[in-house]
Amino acid sequence: MLFDEQENGQKHLEIGLHFIYNAVVYKRLRKKVYHMATLKDVAKLANVDVSTVSRALNNTSYVHPDTKERIYAAAKELGYHPNVMAQALRQGKRHTIGVVVPRLHMAIFSEILQGIEQQAGELGYGTLICTTNDNPKTEKECLNRLRSGFVDGIIIAATGRNGRLLKDIQASGIAVTQLVRRQELELSSVVADYEACGHDAVTYLHGKGCKEIGLITGDLHLAPYKGRYDGYRRGVSELGLEEITSESNREVNSFRYGYDCANQLLDENPDLDAIMASVDVQGLGAIRAATERGLRIPEDIKVISLTGHRVGRMLETTMTSMEMPAFEMGRSAAKMIIDDIEADSKHKPGRRHLTFATTLVEREST
Amino acid sequence: MLFDEQENGQKHLEIGLHFIYNAVVYKRLRKKVYHMATLKDVAKLANVDVSTVSRALNNTSYVHPDTKERIYAAAKELGYHPNVMAQALRQGKRHTIGVVVPRLHMAIFSEILQGIEQQAGELGYGTLICTTNDNPKTEKECLNRLRSGFVDGIIIAATGRNGRLLKDIQASGIAVTQLVRRQELELSSVVADYEACGHDAVTYLHGKGCKEIGLITGDLHLAPYKGRYDGYRRGVSELGLEEITSESNREVNSFRYGYDCANQLLDENPDLDAIMASVDVQGLGAIRAATERGLRIPEDIKVISLTGHRVGRMLETTMTSMEMPAFEMGRSAAKMIIDDIEADSKHKPGRRHLTFATTLVEREST
DNA sequence: CTGAAAGCGCTTACAG
DNA sequence: CTGAAAGCGCTTACAG
Numbered sequence: 001m002l003f004d005e006q007e008n009g010q011k012h013l014e015i016g017l018h019f020i021y022n023a024v025v026y027k028r029l030r031k032k033v034y035h036m037a038t039l040k041d042v043a044k045l046a047n048v049d050v051s052t053v054s055r056a057l058n059n060t061s062y063v064h065p066d067t068k069e070r071i072y073a074a075a076k077e078l079g080y081h082p083n084v085m086a087q088a089l090r091q092g093k094r095h096t097i098g099v100v101v102p103r104l105h106m107a108i109f110s111e112i113l114q115g116i117e118q119q120a121g122e123l124g125y126g127t128l129i130c131t132t133n134d135n136p137k138t139e140k141e142c143l144n145r146l147r148s149g150f151v152d153g154i155i156i157a158a159t160g161r162n163g164r165l166l167k168d169i170q171a172s173g174i175a176v177t178q179l180v181r182r183q184e185l186e187l188s189s190v191v192a193d194y195e196a197c198g199h200d201a202v203t204y205l206h207g208k209g210c211k212e213i214g215l216i217t218g219d220l221h222l223a224p225y226k227g228r229y230d231g232y233r234r235g236v237s238e239l240g241l242e243e244i245t246s247e248s249n250r251e252v253n254s255f256r257y258g259y260d261c262a263n264q265l266l267d268e269n270p271d272l273d274a275i276m277a278s279v280d281v282q283g284l285g286a287i288r289a290a291t292e293r294g295l296r297i298p299e300d301i302k303v304i305s306l307t308g309h310r311v312g313r314m315l316e317t318t319m320t321s322m323e324m325p326a327f328e329m330g331r332s333a334a335k336m337i338i339d340d341i342e343a344d345s346k347h348k349p350g351r352r353h354l355t356f357a358t359t360l361v362e363r364e365s366t
Numbered sequence: 367m368l369f370d371e372q373e374n375g376q377k378h379l380e381i382g383l384h385f386i387y388n389a390v391v392y393k394r395l396r397k398k399v400y401h402m403a404t405l406k407d408v409a410k411l412a413n414v415d416v417s418t419v420s421r422a423l424n425n426t427s428y429v430h431p432d433t434k435e436r437i438y439a440a441a442k443e444l445g446y447h448p449n450v451m452a453q454a455l456r457q458g459k460r461h462t463i464g465v466v467v468p469r470l471h472m473a474i475f476s477e478i479l480q481g482i483e484q485q486a487g488e489l490g491y492g493t494l495i496c497t498t499n500d501n502p503k504t505e506k507e508c509l510n511r512l513r514s515g516f517v518d519g520i521i522i523a524a525t526g527r528n529g530r531l532l533k534d535i536q537a538s539g540i541a542v543t544q545l546v547r548r549q550e551l552e553l554s555s556v557v558a559d560y561e562a563c564g565h566d567a568v569t570y571l572h573g574k575g576c577k578e579i580g581l582i583t584g585d586l587h588l589a590p591y592k593g594r595y596d597g598y599r600r601g602v603s604e605l606g607l608e609e610i611t612s613e614s615n616r617e618v619n620s621f622r623y624g625y626d627c628a629n630q631l632l633d634e635n636p637d638l639d640a641i642m643a644s645v646d647v648q649g650l651g652a653i654r655a656a657t658e659r660g661l662r663i664p665e666d667i668k669v670i671s672l673t674g675h676r677v678g679r680m681l682e683t684t685m686t687s688m689e690m691p692a693f694e695m696g697r698s699a700a701k702m703i704i705d706d707i708e709a710d711s712k713h714k715p716g717r718r719h720l721t722f723a724t725t726l727v728e729r730e731s732t
Numbered sequence: 733c734t735g736a737a738a739g740c741g742c743t744t745a746c747a748g
Numbered sequence: 749c750t751g752a753a754a755g756c757g758c759t760t761a762c763a764g
Contacts, residue, residue: 051743052751061749062749081513088451089449089758104471105476106676117497129494131480315682414735415734417737426759430734448758449757451756451757451758
């Protein structure tokens with residue numbers, strides 16, 4: 001079989017795939033109960049008070065050079081590492097931001113995440129990542145977990161079903177920024193211009209001579225799908241073309257989704273000359289479906305993805321796509337939320353919405 | 367140009383890609399200083415001591431039903447969420463495991479991660495993910511961050527350059543399990559049988575009639591590359607074939623790496639009839655290189671990947687690969703480390719090494 | 733059945 | 749320049 005049913009599911013077990021355990025216990029480790037060195041240990045060894053150690057180590061006020069030296073030596077000798085939980089509890093700041101996304105695998109989110117991590121890292125923040133698989137219940141659990149003291153802020157590509165909870169979280173003092181999906185206008189966001197993206201793509205294809213342009217779409221409750229669809233519709237209407245769309249009830253970010261929709265589009269529209277896929281893996285499915293029917297790409301049919309992902313460049317037929325500056329979007333979202341977190345409570349920057357332009361990158365599929 | 371230089375780099379900026387800021391400040395939020403409800407607040411409202419609230423909420427000892435009801439009502443009214451930092455500080459357990467991997471994007475790690483997350487979730491643990499990009503310095507920073515109170519255990523696909531640090535961390539009471547790469551025999555591990563994988567692949571290709579089989583390899587300091595190479599060598603020697611390998615100084619987990627190595631192999635061995643790629647993205651590069659030379663796959667040349675990743679199924683020419691049970695490996699690693707964490711300190715299970723078998727999945731590229 | 737107290741590891745006014 | 753003390757939010761023996 002070509003692909004298995006669980007392509008994006010949790011239980012990924014290819015048929016005929018077995019595994020064996022070669023559990024070899026090499027040696028039983030004698031358990032020594034080590035005790036991570038604490039400030040107190042350092043203080044005792046350096047013969048000063050814990051408060052002095054704290055000040056010396058954090059450079060938070062003047063400490064006599066000699067004392068400082070003793071303290072540093074003691075800390076080094078004991079391999080002292082501050083306990084971040086205690087620091088956080090005391091200071092009310094965790095220097096950590098939570099990132100909640102539907103998925104990482106084969107999705108634009110893994111590119112965005114690199115931007116978030118880089119920017120956060122530069123500003124001294126760590127990230128805590130949760131994947132929801134677009135399940136509102138999972139999302140809710142993630143959010144509740146994060147809100148309970150793990151993070152100072154949350155960046156989320158939401159399902160749109162926990163808007164109330166997100167606003168509660170924001171109200172309780174944890175910064176929230178929406179990423180990719182602007183579901184709530186009351187919360188800050190960093191997104192791409194999906195409407196223009198859909199419009200530009202259909203206009204481009206028309207310019208290439210296409211007359212019957214199909215759109216593979218997704219859940220229109222989600223802003224990006226809605227935006228692309230709106231842009232497509234506007235373009236189609238401006239150009240005097242017919243609106244042709246398809247969707248499926250499979251996992252939306254999947255090869256199979258694109259494959260099924262493309263087949264449906266081709267069945268119902270024998271003269272179809274272009275397919276617009278919402279995301280790259282759908283585009284892969286569409287390319288495969290067209291190829292199986294003996295259609296040549298791009299001669300017989302053109303394929304474009306509306307969410308450029310790095311895989312598009314790596315194919316036998318590389319894929320034209322509308323690319324969003326994923327890395328920069330990640331950086332922006334991180335910057336925005338950290339600004340929020342660190343702002344003096346009297347000067348919170350307030351809600352902001354950022355929209356990035358997308359760019360057409362021509363490759364071989366059009 | 368076909369691909370840009372930063373394919374796997376940090377600065378992903380496709381040429382000609384610009385972005386605009388449409389920063390629209392919709393409304394300035396009046397900052398209310400909310401104060402997350404604490405046990406104390408609940409206690410006051412329910413008119414009992416904090417200790418009773420704690421016992422009631424955690425079901426940790428009998429509490430009078432009436433009292434319990436008052437407490438539940440109060441907690442609900444205040445929207446109480448326990449502060450995990452405080453719990454962790456008090457209990458010495460964080461119910462969180464750190465996961466340190468080279469990358470998530472287009473790599474097997476994102477599949478493994480799903481297994482880790484599922485298993486951890488079932489056992490009440492969260493995960494904290496760090497990516498190192500195989501940079502030992504970044505890895506060191508990640509580890510130091512994690513060890514300082516964030517996690518109870520660390521699952522790592524290591525660079526192999528911080529072995530000393532890892533052992534220190536283990537010694538300091540934080541469980542450590544190696545994943546995918548068994549670099550240190552003193553630390554537990556969950557890996558696939560790379561040696562058999564390389565051997566089986568070359569044997570399979572020979573069975574298909576191939577006589578000149580090239581291997582695209584990587585950093586032999588890393589156990590998986592070393593293992594596959596050893597297996598390949600054993601196979602080649604058993605079969606009386608010539609050893610043909612190639613490597614490049616590009617980012618190892620990249621399309622370009624595979625593309626360059628395939629071209630080198632084909633330049634130096636005009637009769638080459640098979641290419642074994644270490645990972646799927648290399649395989650994509652090899653397919654592309656072969657196709658550009660007018661070679662047909664699989665008729666003129668066969669391509670196989672030694673690390674099956676979901677993308678292999680989604681291509682115009684689907685790719686044969688040796689697949690490891692990534693999801694199960696993730697589950698195992700999580701189970702193993704949580705067993706370790708929760709074991710009574712007198713009965714630590716000790717070091718264990720698990721090796722999973724890989725399975726050949728035939729597709730169209732061979 | 734429930735309260736008072738100690739303490740997890742830190743930071744930070746407050747004295748001196 | 750440095751110490752003593754309070755407190756972040758919780759849990760858990762110890763009493764009663």
